[in-house]
Amino acid sequence: MLLFEMRNISVKINNTNIIKNLSLTIRKGEFINIIGPSGSGKSTLLRLFNRLSSISSGEIYYCGKNLNETNPISLRKEVGYVFQKPYLFGEKAKENLEYPLSIHNIYLEKDYIFNMLRQLNLEQDILEKDCENLSGGEQQRICLLRTLMLKPKVLLLDEITSSLDPVNTKIVEEFIVNIYNEFDVTIVLVTHNIQQAKRMGKRTIFLEKGEILEDAETNSYFTGNKKEQINRFFDK
Amino acid sequence: MSITTLLMTSILIFVALGISKSQKIHLEKEMVIGIIRAIVQLSLIGLVLTYIFEIDNRIVTTVILMLMVYNASRVATKRGKNKEELKKVAFFSIFAGTAIPMSVLIITGAIEYVPSQVIPVSGMVIGNAMVALGLTFKQLHDNFTSNFYEIEIKLALGATERVASIHLIRDSIRTGMQPIVDSMQTLGIVQLPGMMTGLILAGQSPVLAIKYQIMVTFMLLSAVAITTSIGAFATYRKYFTEEKQVKRI
Ligand SMILES: Nc1ncnc2c1ncn2[C@@H]1O[C@H](COP(=O)(O)OP(=O)(O)O)[C@@H](O)[C@H]1O
Ligand SMILES: [Mg+2]
Numbered sequence: 001m002l003l004f005e006m007r008n009i010s011v012k013i014n015n016t017n018i019i020k021n022l023s024l025t026i027r028k029g030e031f032i033n034i035i036g037p038s039g040s041g042k043s044t045l046l047r048l049f050n051r052l053s054s055i056s057s058g059e060i061y062y063c064g065k066n067l068n069e070t071n072p073i074s075l076r077k078e079v080g081y082v083f084q085k086p087y088l089f090g091e092k093a094k095e096n097l098e099y100p101l102s103i104h105n106i107y108l109e110k111d112y113i114f115n116m117l118r119q120l121n122l123e124q125d126i127l128e129k130d131c132e133n134l135s136g137g138e139q140q141r142i143c144l145l146r147t148l149m150l151k152p153k154v155l156l157l158d159e160i161t162s163s164l165d166p167v168n169t170k171i172v173e174e175f176i177v178n179i180y181n182e183f184d185v186t187i188v189l190v191t192h193n194i195q196q197a198k199r200m201g202k203r204t205i206f207l208e209k210g211e212i213l214e215d216a217e218t219n220s221y222f223t224g225n226k227k228e229q230i231n232r233f234f235d236k
Numbered sequence: 237m238s239i240t241t242l243l244m245t246s247i248l249i250f251v252a253l254g255i256s257k258s259q260k261i262h263l264e265k266e267m268v269i270g271i272i273r274a275i276v277q278l279s280l281i282g283l284v285l286t287y288i289f290e291i292d293n294r295i296v297t298t299v300i301l302m303l304m305v306y307n308a309s310r311v312a313t314k315r316g317k318n319k320e321e322l323k324k325v326a327f328f329s330i331f332a333g334t335a336i337p338m339s340v341l342i343i344t345g346a347i348e349y350v351p352s353q354v355i356p357v358s359g360m361v362i363g364n365a366m367v368a369l370g371l372t373f374k375q376l377h378d379n380f381t382s383n384f385y386e387i388e389i390k391l392a393l394g395a396t397e398r399v400a401s402i403h404l405i406r407d408s409i410r411t412g413m414q415p416i417v418d419s420m421q422t423l424g425i426v427q428l429p430g431m432m433t434g435l436i437l438a439g440q441s442p443v444l445a446i447k448y449q450i451m452v453t454f455m456l457l458s459a460v461a462i463t464t465s466i467g468a469f470a471t472y473r474k475y476f477t478e479e480k481q482v483k484r485i
Contacts, residue, residue, distance in 0.1 A: 050392060051479050051480070051481070052388065052391070052392060052481055053481070054477075054479055054481070072391075072479055072480040072481075073394050073395075073396060073480065074394070076391065076392055076393065076394040077393075077394035080392070080393075081392040083385075083388075083389060083392075085385070087385055087386065087389060089386050089389070089390075099390070099393065100393045100394070103390075103393065103394065103395050103399050104394060146393070147392075147393070150393065150394065
């Protein structure tokens, strides 16, 4: 089943085209990586899926419906986004997990949260801690959990391990893979690290200067002849 | 007080000018301009008020009040962006913040709708509402600038614009109301407000002056609360796009 379809979309900011005439489809249940150099438009592209950014031209369909006609609020509830930089609001960590539930009037079994915390290698008492006393890695894991409170159908992850050390990166990566295996979720993961891409999604889209240079199985990036730009990126 | 007496008190100006000159503060020129402007403006308004009080016409009074609200709304939005939009909101919120308490005062019989009463009392209300609204607008703007990321995270969780920014809206209302709440607490201890001083100097009993001052305090409090909350709730949407994104400012 087609979940997202982008048809010839462009994003123009201050008269520069950040995304250029890009087309792309995502099927339900896929786990896709978007990779590319910094400034290639990965975040901009990712933000289009939950309408945090807008297209200047073209069309996007979500479950067959034009994205322009969806209500951004209900869309975002289904299409969760985790930002690159960990940021917690409020005083205590738990406020971040309560917030999405309270604004949508959702009740969630405690076990769901405890189970998630365990998978994230976090103790339950972290919930009572002050946000500012948490390490960057802990903060980012709470951010991830905050988005998962709504049990999203789609998970958009924007370089969520870029500020984490290798240990935390490994925990988060394994968690994401578990979530993908355990739940009926579609994942789009942005990364600038090809090794991470290899450990994560099966399909990888290579973005450069707002255009798709390659859209193929992740494994294929490690075999055969690649386009020159991609080779250059890998060599770095 | 006679004109001669008033002229004699002008010696105080020379004290200030002398200090400025001898201490090289370089404010003499601005002081002189300020003094001349104060004298001219106050004399003119004195003439105008005398005339308006004499004709005692409700329509004229209402027009004057609207002009005062209009001027105040321009001052309150002096520094904001999107001025035209903001001015309309400012006009409406100061208008409501003035009209509601003034209506209560008139209905309860505390004051009458005659120019000699409504114009000075409204002047106080409008002036305070204007300052409070200016503070609220500025705080709202600062809050949206410095909390961009947090608002965006909340929107990404499916919060409405209002839910995502409610704490910032409330904070800006609080900021606008804070000075009046603070000054209420020191009223009579640190300062005798200008109106009360005026009444006492004009020979009224302190008891009457206090009654009026208490009334004015009630009035200012409600005026400021009404103006800042209408102002903040009517403007916060300008920081969002139609697609429920927070604007970069
Ligand atoms: N709001 C914006 N205003 C101006 N330029 C922007 C904005 N968002 C992104 N850009 C520009 O668009 C390009 C792509 O940005 P981004 O999508 O963040 O790239 P990536 O995530 O791949 O590093 C960059 O050149 C960036 O400067
Ligand atoms: Mg990015």
